[in-house]
Amino acid sequence: MPETPSFDLEKIKQSSDGSVTSMASSAFNEIVVNNPYFAAGGGLMLLGTGLAVARSSVIKSSSFLYRQMLVDLEIPSKDKSYLWFLEWMSQYKQRSSRHLSVETNFVQHDNGSITTKFSLVPGPGNHLLRYKGAFMLVKRERSGKLLDMTNGTPFETVTLTTLYRDRNLFSELLLEAKEMALKAQEGKTVIFTSWGPEWRPFGQPRMKRMLGSVILDTGVADTIVTDVKDFLTSGDWYHKRGIPYRRGYLLYGPPGSGKTSFIQALAGELDYNICILNLSENNLTDDRLNHLMNHIPSRSILLLEDIDAAFNKREQADDKGYVSGVTFSGLLNALDGVASAEECLTFMTTNHPEKLDPALLRPGRIDFKQYVGNATDDQIKRMFLRFYEGQDELCEKFLEEYHKLDMESISTAQLQGLFVYNKRDPISAIKSVKSLKHPDNSIM
Numbered sequence: 001m002p003e004t005p006s007f008d009l010e011k012i013k014q015s016s017d018g019s020v021t022s023m024a025s026s027a028f029n030e031i032v033v034n035n036p037y038f039a040a041g042g043g044l045m046l047l048g049t050g051l052a053v054a055r056s057s058v059i060k061s062s063s064f065l066y067r068q069m070l071v072d073l074e075i076p077s078k079d080k081s082y083l084w085f086l087e088w089m090s091q092y093k094q095r096s097s098r099h100l101s102v103e104t105n106f107v108q109h110d111n112g113s114i115t116t117k118f119s120l121v122p123g124p125g126n127h128l129l130r131y132k133g134a135f136m137l138v139k140r141e142r143s144g145k146l147l148d149m150t151n152g153t154p155f156e157t158v159t160l161t162t163l164y165r166d167r168n169l170f171s172e173l174l175l176e177a178k179e180m181a182l183k184a185q186e187g188k189t190v191i192f193t194s195w196g197p198e199w200r201p202f203g204q205p206r207m208k209r210m211l212g213s214v215i216l217d218t219g220v221a222d223t224i225v226t227d228v229k230d231f232l233t234s235g236d237w238y239h240k241r242g243i244p245y246r247r248g249y250l251l252y253g254p255p256g257s258g259k260t261s262f263i264q265a266l267a268g269e270l271d272y273n274i275c276i277l278n279l280s281e282n283n284l285t286d287d288r289l290n291h292l293m294n295h296i297p298s299r300s301i302l303l304l305e306d307i308d309a310a311f312n313k314r315e316q317a318d319d320k321g322y323v324s325g326v327t328f329s330g331l332l333n334a335l336d337g338v339a340s341a342e343e344c345l346t347f348m349t350t351n352h353p354e355k356l357d358p359a360l361l362r363p364g365r366i367d368f369k370q371y372v373g374n375a376t377d378d379q380i381k382r383m384f385l386r387f388y389e390g391q392d393e394l395c396e397k398f399l400e401e402y403h404k405l406d407m408e409s410i411s412t413a414q415l416q417g418l419f420v421y422n423k424r425d426p427i428s429a430i431k432s433v434k435s436l437k438h439p440d441n442s443i444m
């Protein structure tokens, strides 16, 4: 009888705990654990997998948390509030930034002197700030590749990140930044000049010029101011009749009679800004003029200086290919094309009205013409008394001396020069009245 295989159960029990699994586990131990190569590799593998799983779950959960608990606000450089925010942040105390960039305001004054002001604004990179108890991460990024085609500068964005519960602070912060920016302009006139195809503020906002400080012939200033104010309150009238809501004013007359100064003072009076374009500027083309005139910042007077310059040029590019100035038809097209819902107040100046083409004087292009000339006796008196208050007798004497010179006329700018030179001394102003006749001999 064949022997039935018999298991020595006792032995099995002893050698291991008597279960079949423990046999397997001892075999596993034998192969895996006691084998140094496999043990090392397997351990690492397990560790690696474990870490990877942990890492991805940390990432997942943190991005989940991020999405749940944090909010971002992106401000692109195209947006108005972008500069407001940078300016606000540069003045905000509770922040830490290690990257600053400089923004230089460079102004060349009429007398040739130069003022520069550097403001340190947060540069590209990360900054941390604490606003009303909440932490905010500010990230300013510059896109290296994308260019803003309108002005050739790289696109930038500022991203603010904060906790979800503090999200309301974003609008508070932006409002504060806006108010700060507008406060800096309060009581001032912002002058815009063209910068490529767009308008940029030129220098710091200037103190408003008082309307009374520009002395025009009797009634002239009042007539213009009344007309402008009437226009600005007639929006409905224009819209109901489908007429473009715009009005063009032409001030003409000799240089130094106060045309530009008056328009600046008028802007101050109306609480408007000014966009100045000089048509004799060389790199101004018809296209740019048209674009600029259709993108005027709101509440601004458009001031076109030297419009006669457009009448010398039939062609824009000469045979050498230089582009120069605006053509007459370009000016007409631009004037006709302005089609904004808001009012458009255009002032033009020229020293040579005789050069203007009658086509320009059509209503809709120029609706109001005013001659601003050299000083009349009345203007001379008012100017004298503005500089030397209460000196009525000396004023008569000054006028007498002036008439003795038997000059045809004199510009208000020249008079101002004389009075400024003799700031506190009306008598010496009277003595040096002769210098008006020979301006080259200086005022000595």
Ligand SMILES: Nc1ncnc2c1ncn2[C@@H]1O[C@H](COP(=O)(O)OP(=O)(O)O)[C@@H](O)[C@H]1O
Binding pocket: 213, 214, 215, 216, 254, 255, 256, 257, 258, 259, 260, 261, 262, 349, 412, 413, 414, 416
């Ligand atoms: N009528 C005036 N009243 C006060 N200042 C004047 C007057 N006319 C000229 N001026 C002064 O002369 C300078 C040049 O004036 P501006 O307005 O540029 O003249 P325009 O534009 O007619 O050539 C300015 O500094 C201005 O203050």
Ligand SMILES: [Mg+2]
Binding pocket: 259, 260, 261, 305, 349
């Ligand atoms: Mg002028």
